[in-house]
Each structure stands twice: as C-alpha cells, then as structure tokens.
Amino acid sequence: MPTISKSGFDLTRPNPSSHAAMLESLSPEIIEVTQRAGTEQQFCGTLLDNKQVGTYTCVVCGLPLFSSEHKYTSGTGWPSFFQPFDDDHVARVEDRAHGMVRTEIECARCTSHLGHVFPDGPPPTGERHCLNSAALVFHETGSDLPSTMQPIATETAYFAGGCFWGIEHYFQQGSGVIEATSGYMQGDDAKATYDAVCAGTSGHAESVKVVFNPAEITYKDLVEAFFRMHNPIEVNRQGPDVGTQYRSGIWFTSPLQHKIATDAIRSLGASGQYAAPLATQVEPAATFHAAENYHQDYIARTGRACHIADPWADTPQSTPKD
Numbered sequence: 001m002p003t004i005s006k007s008g009f010d011l012t013r014p015n016p017s018s019h020a021a022m023l024e025s026l027s028p029e030i031i032e033v034t035q036r037a038g039t040e041q042q043f044c045g046t047l048l049d050n051k052q053v054g055t056y057t058c059v060v061c062g063l064p065l066f067s068s069e070h071k072y073t074s075g076t077g078w079p080s081f082f083q084p085f086d087d088d089h090v091a092r093v094e095d096r097a098h099g100m101v102r103t104e105i106e107c108a109r110c111t112s113h114l115g116h117v118f119p120d121g122p123p124p125t126g127e128r129h130c131l132n133s134a135a136l137v138f139h140e141t142g143s144d145l146p147s148t149m150q151p152i153a154t155e156t157a158y159f160a161g162g163c164f165w166g167i168e169h170y171f172q173q174g175s176g177v178i179e180a181t182s183g184y185m186q187g188d189d190a191k192a193t194y195d196a197v198c199a200g201t202s203g204h205a206e207s208v209k210v211v212f213n214p215a216e217i218t219y220k221d222l223v224e225a226f227f228r229m230h231n232p233i234e235v236n237r238q239g240p241d242v243g244t245q246y247r248s249g250i251w252f253t254s255p256l257q258h259k260i261a262t263d264a265i266r267s268l269g270a271s272g273q274y275a276a277p278l279a280t281q282v283e284p285a286a287t288f289h290a291a292e293n294y295h296q297d298y299i300a301r302t303g304r305a306c307h308i309a310d311p312w313a314d315t316p317q318s319t320p321k322d
Contacts, residue, residue: 004178004213005088008151009063011109019110022060030059033134034112037097037104042077045133054140055085055149056131061110062146065089065136066129074121074128079136081129082121090129092117105129154178155214157222158185158251158285160205161230162238166306167208169299170229173312176216181209182291182298185251192289197245205247209288219257223250223264225311232268233276248278251285258282 005011014022023031032038047056056066056079066081074080084090088108095104095116105114114135121128139145161167164182171180184192187204196202210222230238230248238246252258261282269278290296299306 004152005086005108006179007086007088008154008178009086009089010152011063011088014061014110022110026059030134033132034060037113038132040078040132040134045079047079047133047136047138048077050079050138052138052140054138054143056136056138057149058107058110058112058114059135059137060112061107062137062149063089063107063109064149065107065114066131072122074130076128076130078115079131079133080121081131082127083125084129090114152213152215154211155219156253157210157212157219157257158207158253158288159210159222159226160185160207160247160249160251161226161232162206162246162248163241163306164206164208164291164295165298165304167226167229168297169306170225170311171208171210171222172300173310174212174217174222174225176213177210178213179209179211182295183207183209184289184291186249186283186286189287189289194292194295200243200245204245204289205249206245207249207251207288209290220260220264223261226250227264227268228311232278232280233274235279247281249281249283251283253285
C-alpha cells in the first residue's frame with residue numbers, strides 16, 4: 001500500500017493509541033459496523049437518500065472515501081457508489097463469512113469496515129460499492145473541512161531522459177515520490193500519440209511527470225537522481241534509442257526549479273566526470289500528455305531492464321527544510 005495516495009493524502013496507519021483515541025467518542029452502532037464488520041439494517045441508513053453535493057469520509061479517521069459525484073440509487077437499501085474518491089483510499093479484502101465469498105472494502109488508512117463491492121454497478125466501472133451509512137461522515141461542498149480531509153502539499157516535476165519506461169520506473173522508487181507517469185511534452189499538442197512521437201514528426205520528447213511530497217524529498221534530490229539514471233551527454237539519443245524524442249531535458253514549472261536545474265548542470269559540467277558538455281535542455285514545461293496505458297508501469301509489469309543505474313542505491317537524500 002502506498003504511504004501517500006495518488007490524490008495526495010497520507011495513508012500512514014494510526015498507531016494503537018491514536019486509533020483507540022479515534023474510537024472513544026463513537027457510538028456503539030458505529031463501533032459494531034466499523035470494528036466488527038457489522039451491517040446496518042436495509043433502507044435505514046441516514047445517508048441512503050442524501051442528495052447533497054460533497055464528500056463522504058471515514059467516520060473513524062476522516063479519510064475521503066467517496067464523492068457525491070459517483071453516488072447512485074441502486075435500489076439495494078444501502079448507499080451505493082460506482083467508484084471511490086481515490087482507489088488508494090479503499091482496500092479490498094476477501095470475506096468468507098456467512099458461507100459466501102465476497103469482497104469486503106475497508107478504509108485504507110485505519111482498516112475500518114465500510115461494506116462490500118459487487119460487480120453489478122453502472123458504467124464506467126461496472127462496480128457497486130455498497131456502504132454502511134454508519135461508516136461514513138458527509139461533508140457538503142463549501143463547508144469547513146477538517147485537517148484529515150486536506151491533502152498534503154505536493155509538487156510536480158517533469159524530466160526527459162531517453163525511453164520513458166526506465167525514467168518512470170526509477171523515479172517511482174524514490175521515497176516521497178507519489179506518482180510517476182510516462183508521457184509526451186514539448187511538442188505539437190495535436191500530435192501527442194506514440195506513433196507520431198516515434199516517427200519524429202511531433203517534436204515531443206518522451207517525458208515523465210513526477211508528483212512528489214517536498215516534505216520527504218526535494219526537487220534537488222530528483223534532479224540529481226535524474227542525472228544518475230541516464231547519460232546526459234548524448235545528443236538526441238540514449239543508448240540504442242535514437243531520435244529527438246529521446247533527448248535529455250528538464251521541463252521546469254517555477255523559477256526555483258529552473259535555478260536548481262541550471263545549477264546542477266553547471267556543477268556537473270565543471271566536475272570533470274563527463275567527456276563532453278551536458279546536452280540536457282532546460283525549458284519551461286509545456287502541456288503534458290499521458291502516454292497510452294500500455295506504457296505505464298511497463299518495467300514493473302514486464303520485468304525488462306532499462307537505463308544505466310538505480311539512482312537511489314546507496315545515495316542519501318537531502319533533508320527538506322521548512
């Protein structure tokens with residue numbers, strides 16, 4: 001399970017004392033449902049007919065679990081949703097109770113029982129997340145939100161260093177990296193497809209979008225790792241991959257990112273460790289176009305190797321400062 005969800009929420013499991021404190025003020029009904037996997041009576045849940053716009057959170061730890069945007073009337077007698085607020089926020093567990101095999105759903109942060117998920121929901125997921133009202137708290141859009149509903153402050157960085165499979169894979173290994181996504185940047189937006197990029201007609205570079213938690217890892221750490229995972233002196237290529245789509249580049253989103261990138265290039269150029277000047281381009285980030293699904297997590301799915309080195313091996317990261 002990730003420590004930080006894709007939407008930027010901390011999923012760290014509460015310690016026993018913190019968890020016990022969360023349960024102290026809850027009613028016996030809520031305890032029965034969330035801690036003993038109970039089920040409230042059909043058509044009796046307080047949130048069954050709720051039509052307001054907002055977010056449904058875990059009654060125990062406050063993690064956002066479902067949105068009114070995905071709520072629908074299933075006719076089953078329990079609040080139903082066709083997808084979670086964030087897939088990372090809802091854990092699935094096999095349930096063999098009562099002589100059946102079902103898929104139980106729990107809060108991914110505090111493991112509170114929520115209900116079950118069934119394969120009879122509407123498009124686009126075809127799923128029905130069947131919830132107990134007692135496991136949820138509803139927060140109407142526009143109301144004051146508790147700190148537990150606030151995502152952590154994240155930042156985004158973009159890098160290009162040859163085939164995006166390896167760049168994506170290695171960035172995913174960095175502590176504090178929430179998400180790394182393969183895609184295309186710095187080209188003709190109307191031609192952002194793999195075929196056009198491979199043909200060299202779109203002007204794009206195979207790039208990776210990195211979303212990270214700056215409280216755990218710095219942008220400087222990411223830049224330094226980037227230079228360790230590819231050869232920055234190769235021009236419009238990376239090993240056997242040749243073409244402008246394989247160029248080395250850092251696409252910055254702020255003046256500070258620009259300074260850190262250019263300082264790193266200047267320092268590496270003066271270090272004497274390279275036989276030629278660094279070819280890495282530094283440009284303002286243009287539109288990021290996510291690559292086709294079959295490119296995402298390619299190395300993790302196929303086991304193929306890509307790029308020259310694991311940038312995190314035996315390399316301490318700097319300590320972020322407040």
